Amino acid sequence: MIKFILIIVFCWCSAENNPLIGYDFGQQYSRIRIFEYESYSDVKFLKFNIQGPTTLANWSLTLSTEGKCTNYFANIHFYLQHGAYPLTSPRNESLPETYIPNRHNLFKLIFNTTLLNPLIQLNNPPIGTWFAMTFIDHPTSEIKPKITTGCNLYLSTWLDYQVVSSIFTLVFNEPRQVVLSDNKTSIYASYYTSVGNSRLRISFDWSNNCEIIFLARINALPNIYLYDYKTVCTNKTCLIEIDQLSASISIYFQITVTNFSCLINPLHGEILIRSTECLSSSDNFCVQPYPTRRIMFNYYYDFLYVPIYTTNRFNSHSTSSITLNGNDVSMYAYEFIVDDRNIGGTLHFDFESRTMPFVSPDVNVSILGCLSKYQPRRFDQCESNYKILIDKNSISLRSLPYPEMGFWYLTLQYFCNGLVYIYFFSIKIFIYY
Known part of the structure; x- marks a missing residue:
């Protein structure tokens, strides 16, 4: 395996905050x-x-x-x-x-x-x-x-x-009244995900039909140029769904009216946020990820992530083996965390795949993977450089140096031109310093 040299940094930093005005000059x-x-x-x-x-x-x-x-x-x-x-x-x-x-x-x-x-x-x-x-x-x-x-x-x-202090907080399953007017054409809202991997459903009810731009961004305020989700609502009732955000992150919303003629009279609205549990089904592009536990070895900051399986969908007693086939959902995701305990190293992903003995060697079959932050993503929604292609009967290695802190997801899905069974195993995630 390739290892990165551990860099030990000595520095000082004072972090005094003045919450009254919101500035931080102490750093x-x-x-x-x-x-x-x-x-x-x-x-x-x-x-x-x-x-x-x-x-x-x-x-x-x-x-x-x-x-x-x-x-x-x-x-x-x-x-x-x-x-x-x-x-x-x-x-x-x-x-x-x-x-x-x-x-x-x-x-x-x-x-x-x-x-x-x-x-x-x-x-x-x-x-x-x-x-x-x-x-x-x-x-x-x-x-x-x-x-x-x-x-x-x-x-x-x-x-x-x-x-920015003028942000109202959305609470799960509690309606929130908002007002937009000619002197307040845009408002911010936030929601903290205490339970991860659920599908968020945000519904809006407005007093009249106005075009309203809805922007959302993870861990940062959105604007017209920087956002993760965008929807334009033109009816009095509007519903927005956001899939499978990880736990313990904040998502920020900006709600804006661009047509000032709609604001001759104040525009009243009600916002309600709910969540639905993600089922292990690919029909709605929602896959329940499996958590991992982080094991530390005798070497300094040498970690191994081991999947924690909670169902009997896996036909092996090994915790590093899964089966993908044409009859099953054939999509799996794994959740692992990078925090200040293991930042600065390199994530190594070891893959080994092999087909069942009865599968014809001429069959075109492969595994499509995606590495993503904050939420699992399918291969077709994955950033191009974070896509992983695993050929049949192969050993593959992908590495991510200096990963960002947060919850990460490895999503794997079955791709084949016919009904074929493939045995795919040895999913290991290493972090070296």
């Missing part, structure tokens, strides 16, 4: 010396937290020098990512083909020593933990031994944002 790093990049040991990692929904977050940077820096020209890299250590290759290093290099919510700022007080501004950033990495990178033709430069660079950075 500040002062005069951190940054070094030229030769390996990951030269990188400085920083940690920030956005503790509530906001429409704008600012990371301010200040660069100071010490020593003989007049003729010292270099680029300073500052990478910022939500929920994970940024993954980068300053020397254009390539990952193995089995690795998934794509990142979510990764932002890069590259500037030189002549730029004063650079600023990173993010609109509607996700709440939670943000990680930054910073280092110096010389142009290749100008690389000099660090000991001869005589110039030290120091970076200071801080985060400030303002929490």
Whole structure:
């Protein structure tokens, strides 16, 4: 197996909040010396937290020098990512083909020593933990031994944002009255998923027929450019369904009226949120995922995820074996968590498949997989770089370096041009530091 080197980071961070005005000026790093990049040991990692929904977050940077820096020209890299250590290759290093290099919510700022007080501004950033990495990178033709430069660079950075307080909370199975008017054409709402993997059903009843845009986004405020779900309601009654969100996350809604003529009189509405349990059926694109338990071995931060099966649908006593066939639902999902206990390593997925002895070798059969965050996804709804194709009678490996914190799902489904039985086993998820 391929292992990543453990990086131990020592840093300090004060996080004092003022809940009255919603700003957080306490997350500040002062005069951190940054070094030229030769390996990951030269990188400085920083940690920030956005503790509530906001429409704008600012990371301010200040660069100071010490020593003989007049003729010292270099680029300073500052990478910022939500929920994970940024993954980068300053020397254009390539990952193995089995690795998934794509990142979510990764932002890069590259500037030189002549730029004063650079600023990173993010609109509607996700709440939670943000990680930054910073280092110096010389142009290749100008690389000099660090000991001869005589110039030290120091970076200071801080985060400030303002929490949006005018958000009403939806409570399961409790109607909520809302009013839109000419001086309040848009409102925010939120819902916290205490029980995961249910199908959310949000119903609206309005006092008249107006075109209302409904946006939803997981763990962040939505806007017209940033959303996970969008629906336009034109009738007095409207129903929206959202499938299988994981537990312990917040989903935020924005409800907007764009036709101001509808608001000559206030528009009254009622919002009700309910949930239905997800059955193990592919007819409604809803598959109940199986949980996993995380086992820690004797090695430092060496984890194995083991599926916990609760039904008798599996024809083997092994907890790492499942059967996919043409008569069954032939779709399975596994839920596992990445948190601050095991962030920074690499998820390794080992697959081995083989057909039953009576299956013709000419049959075209395979397993389609999808790796997704927050909710299980079918192969046709999966992000292209997170799709997994497992051929028959094969051994496959996929790896996700530096996964983001949160609940992840591995969904597997049967694909065949006929009625065939396939025996598919050895689903193992490794995390190495």
